[in-house]
Amino acid sequence: MKEAKGTVDPTWQDFEVKVKEILEGNDFNTSFRVVFRDGEGKAEIDVVAERYETVLCVDAKRYNRNWHRRSALKREAEKHRKRCLRFSRLLGRRAIPVIVSLIDDELYLHEGCIIVPFKALNDFLLNLHYYLVEFGYSEI
DSSP states (O other): OEEETTEEEOOHHHHHHHHHHHHHHTTOEEEEEEEEEETTEEEEEEEEEEETTEEEEEEEEOOOTTSOHHHHHHHHHHHHHHHHHHHHHHHTSOOEEEEEESSOOSOOEETTEEEEEGGGHHHHHHTHHHHHHHTTOTTO
């Protein structure tokens, strides 16, 4: 952890680890910083989490307050969804794209990518089936 003027400022690596720990605490089997290669090249997913038949591909985003976060988050959601489609083809199963954002920008679904504010992650995982149906992943 990095110290900044008397407060603890977690690094992006710390944030990824914390997201992984919360997934594991909700009975997901996790793989961390999964790198894969396909015909389009090399890509990485921060955390691949599996429970029962559900595969979540989680990208942890720790934006700072000075960015144009909402537009950046939309761009990242589109890239993450495409990355997850590639991973799904290799896996032979559907992988659901999820971004966990440290800051809540009140954007919860973009282009098929679910965006979960960090403070709501545990609730999302506890009520996963409900949220998947709500966001159009009803066949799960």
